Amino acid sequence: MDYHTSTDMGLAALSSKTLLHFHRLSPAFQQALLSFCRMCSDSRLGAEVSRIADSEESVMLMLGRCLPHIVPNVLLAKREELIPLILCTACLHPEPKERDKLLHILFNLIKRPDDEQRQMILTGCVAFARHVGPTRVEAELLPQCWEQINHKYPERRLLVAESCGALAPYLPKEIRSSLVLSMLQQMLAEDKADMVREAVVKSLSIIMGYIDDPDKYSQGFELMLLSLGDPSERVVSAVHQVFIPAFAAWTTELGTLQTALIPSLLARIEKLLMQGEHVLDEYKLHVFLSALQSLIPPLFAVVLQNAPFTSRAKLTGDISAIEVTRFPRPASPLQDVATIIGSREMLSALLLLYDYQLEHEGTTGWDSLLWVVNQLLPQLIEIVGRINVTSSSCVHEFSRFFWRLCRTFGKIFTNTKVKPQFQEILRLSEENVDTSDGNDILTKATVPIYATGVLTCYNQDEDRKLLVGFLEDVMTTLSLSHAPLDSLKASFVELGANPVYHELLLTVLWYGVVHTSALVRCTAARMFELVLRGMSEALVDRRAAPALITLCSGPEFSVRISTIPAFGTIMETVTQKELLERVKMQLASFLEDPQYQDQHSLHMEIIRTFGRVGPNAEPRFRDECIPESDFYRMNSNALIHGAARCFGSFPSLTSCAVISEEVMVNHFLPGLRCLRADMEQLSPEHEVILSSMIKDPIHTITTSEMIYAKTKFLSKMGQLTTSGAMLANVFQRKK
Template sequence: EEASLGMNCSSVNCPVTWKLSPAFQQALLSFCRMCSDSRLGAEVSRIADSEESVMLMLGRCLPHIVPNVLLAKREELIPLILCTACLHPEPKERDQLLHILFNLIKRPDDEQRQMILTGCVAFARHVGPTRVEAELLPQCWEQINHKYPERRLLVAESCGALAPYLPKEIRSSLVLSMLQQMLAEDKADMVREAVVKSLGIIMGYIDDPDKYSQGFELMLLSLGDPSERVVNAVHQVFIPAFAAWTTELGTLHTSLIPSLLARIEKLHTQGEHGLDEHKLHVFLSALQSLIPPLFAVVLQNAPFTSRVKLHGDIPAIEVTRFPRPASPLQDVATIIGSREMLSALLQLYDHQLEHEGTTGWESLLWVVNQLLPQLIEIVGRINVTSSTCVHEFSRFFWRFCRTFGKIFTNTKVKPQFQEILRLSEENVDASAGNGILTKATVPIYATGVLTCYNQEEDRKLLVGFLEDVMTTLSLSHAPLDSLKASFVELGANPVYHELLLTVLWYGVVHTSALVRCTAARMFELILRGMSEALVDRRAAPALITLCSGPEFSVRISTIPAFGTIMETVTQKELLERVKMQLASFLEDPQYQDQHSLHMEIIRTFGRVGPNAEPRFRDEFVLPHLHKLALANNSQSVENKRIDIATQLFEAYSALSCCFISEEVMVNHFLPGLRCLRADMEQLSPEHEVILSSMIKECEIKVENRAMSDPQGSMSIASSLVGEDAKTKFLSKMGQLTTSGAMLANVFQRKK
């Protein structure tokens, strides 16, 4: 029976055929545990049977799924959220889903933000401008003041990423206002940096000319930002985009550049406290970033544009033809459209400049007849002693000349400078006093224009120019600041050291002592960064040559340079040669009454002493200062005595911070200070007390050292200071200030 039953079941593959009552069936199935009465149970028990029901189901489920997914994995949900938000029929549900998207991760990192942005752009492409404005923008607006900077960063980046997909009037109103608010108010540098980049993208899509002035103000506001990364973003993205828009409007060279020039000019007429260097930097750096788009305008509006042929042999553009752009948007090839197009235009540009001239070429004529003369005039008014201003303008002209090319520089830029500088023999007297050769025009022409190209003839021109300036200024007894500024700016780059030494050698062997004096003074400015080999081979021999001439004034002018060698060089033989030269100044009887020589030596010792080799300081500087202080006690000419005392005070103040051995302290430093105090008692009683305090401080140092090392030192210490003197000194110290400048002022009043 069992066998037949089994056979029966296996042969008929069917459900059991006996009848069960429905109640029994229900009761039996109740042992399968189901939960269709819960929310999730209801979702699970009814499978979506159409696209729409899938969207509705996702809309219902996602808000419950998101909070339960690990933070690190939540970006996996982005495709689901976006797809649902795109296709869901209910606006309220879509809003909730986009809200979830923007709040998906508490503090999204770079990668997570990029993923969300990618999703936003995909959504925008799919749904069109009206829904982007209605559905995505409110999410941005909501988070504009979020407490986490990462979330505000997402907002700033979204404004740029969504720009191409927004209705144009919203771009130039609401979105621009949002970004403007964040730029002005957000405390986080990274947020303002993203704001500036998004503003640049917005500028690329704005077509409302009325927004020009708002764009200009935003450019200036962001350029003045305290954060370097924000300012870099302005130059990399905002300015090139704004320039592209003004090029479209036709106002790059008629409005934007003239506005910046006007602001630079205004800086020179404002304020009694001198030029605001930060503002100058802001305006000039903006102008510098506008050079590539300006050059593109000149090329695109040239007489030859109709003759451009892009087939045939177009030579490749040399790698060094243009300065390195701050970003691809500042690359002239990107602005023009392609490297091939740029190369073809450059060929015609150079040919036109060389053979056909500028007739009818309006944009280039504006550069030559308006921009250049205005810039050269501004340069003539800036302070030549401000190395920052000189450096900024120098960099500007270098980039300008390199961008516009060698033929343009030689035929349009150099002649305008040369016309103004007019270097010639008969002009020597005319350049005395307030002449143009004493202005910043000299260093900016030398370092910004004449260094642009580096062939032999370019280097010769630079050397010749510096030689002429050195000669003219020296012979007309004019201030040397413009020459000094040229040497400082060029000397910062070791590439120019040999060239500058060539210029100085011309001065060393010049027939006029005035020119030789100037050459001697210039050495000091370039020695600091120079290689020891070059100092040894070229600089030191030139200085020693200057000392062999008959004029004391020339010899005295070499002292600061010798001092700088002592401070910066380590090579023993060279140091020994310099020390011998300085020793001859101090010990040779012919220099005994050379007041200005002694002044220069003391000034140099005060400057280089603290940084020089300790042995040189102890064995050379301090013993000689002692001798000079002692000699000054018997100086009968009061003015000279005051001069030397003032200079000694400065030197001793500078050297008092050095570690000085007990022996040198006792034998030279203290006796020198006492000699100086003897002068002060007569010349400036109110300052004698400062020296007394310095002396007592040194005496206490010696005594304290003796106490910690009683072997053999006690006698020196006890002979120097008693307990009562020490107590008096300490009570006085709180009231005293040591200031050479203050002392000099007192002497000034006495005179």
């Protein structure tokens, strides 16, 4: 640019008012004088600077022109400072195309926005939505979300998922239940980032809170099941914390919580149990049952809100009636019954009337509660009876469900409505358990679920006495009727996982220890093994070990044999020297007493027990106890009656890295020789493996290379163990 051009443009920018100050100068002189003020109004920025906006509209136009040039030159860490300017301009700018550009800038302001930056953008979007109304939100903000639904950065997709929820209250209702719902459904099914799907679930929950189209119920139900089956724990957690409570609130409004939602889940559970008689899909069962469990608080709220006394509830401001432990801890505020009802004051008033109604006036005319008593509970109890009692995970799941149901509905309800229905089918008598007719209810999962899910809900003396009495009756009845003990074992395993119940279980077992029937004493002996693991050494020493020794003092071989696994568990879990010495003496007495010489079942039980506990037992105690057990003679005698079982014992015992050379040479190798001698008769084709196992340790031990010997020994034993199933068949054929 030359000198004169610059001067002319500079003077043109001055107003005539400014030139009045030079009235004594000629115009030519004025221009020449002002040419020394260098200005750049010829550039884009110079043009913006030279014309100051003098109205609201001109300000918006100026910001619309300038912001696209400002944003790229601001540090990423500071770009959120531009959000107010961008939103204000986009809100007030008169031209739709420019508004679209500005909102595009907003959603692309930061390449990978962090939590705080996303929250700032969302706050701005909500402010924009409140100001412009539903029509412009649909036309201007939603397209920005749609454009980034498949963005390569998960942070940007996360912004989209969160925006759908944040904008839901400000969208036209038709768009909420169509376009936005479809967007979120697509992201839930396709997005690979856990954090995005988690945000999708939360936004879907908000949509469910505002949706008013009953035809969308089926779609919402399928979305619930889809998200519950998500592989990410954080997604599933969000479903229970937010989605299910929101969906339940909508179904309550529709009147379908009890008529559609809960029955649909129960139907799926029943279908699953029918299809999985042999191989149950435990994961799907968990999905359905966990959803059902999350519906307990809204179900109880429905019962309260539709009770005969609801209209009489008065707010007094007194909430002391609600005990801290009255309800199970909610997974989120949305699962808090007080939140669902509206306030703790209202809940307190309703609970007082609820307990009084149950105790004094009954359930006449109370349709919502009658549905729980007459339809839900019987169906659940029937389902429980069809669960495989040996599936510890299923037993645990249903136990926790009934525990939450009983705690939520209260003690009076549990005592008067739940317990009687279980007791009606669990009639405890010898004739009631007849395993030949297929109606052996005491052998089903009903027993452990009632014991651990219902009878443990409350912990007063009368509650504990009822639990003790029930377990004693079950133990007696099953024992005397020669029924399978799986239901009793499941009860002990579930209760034994909580140290709070160890004393109680030992009380039940002592009842069995002193029972007049050897069958009951034998059952008690076997139950000890299930509760000793995890029990304090002091309790084992003070109560469990003396009870086991008492059982060993009786005349019945079957009872004594039944104590061996429990003694083995003590060997495996206890470190107290005096207690271990007593166990060693007891086991030694079994083998030293001549009356046990031909008791092959006892020998086999000791072999199995040593094979199980050997790797974990205290090394010195193990090395002392194995020689005293005369291990190789036991194997030789017992092999004829159950040789296949011996193969599992040798690898377990020899895998202990600290077994001494003396024990290996003097006890395990003689045992192997006995096995080889019997194999020559029972299974000649496997005698070669045993010969090789014996030969390698002998050669290396004589050269003091014990470590190498053990390695080779275990390798050979692995070959033999691999053939265990085939060997078992061989032994069965040649008995």
